[in-house]
Amino acid sequence: MDFVILSLIMLAIGIYGLLTQRHLLKVFVSVELIATAATLNFVMLASSMGLGLGEAFMVLAFSTDTAVSGVILALLVIVSKKYGTSDMDELMKLETEKLDEEEDAD
Secondary structure (H helix, E strand, O other), X not given: OHHHHHHHHHHHHHXXXXXXXXXXXXXXXXXXXXXXXXXXXXXXXXXOOOOOHHHHHHHHHHHHHHHXXXXXXXXXXXXXXXXXXXXXXHHHHHHHHHHHHHXXXX
């Protein structure tokens, strides 16, 4: 049952990082930490059943997590290049300025 404690610690660190960080890459790492904690919990619980499901869940979880991570990192690069910043506060300011300009144009 040590894996449950480890996954809870990882989940707590991920949630703390998600709530306190403003940089998009740090938020992404926090979300990945939360996903890894959930994956660890599912895989260890499935492997404790003794039916060989733990390995299948692990392969499935790692492949989907890798695919999602690749898409998110690509989006982070696109946003960073387009707007010139990775700070969420700056991106929100840019978005509200854009919406204000569209309202003024109407």
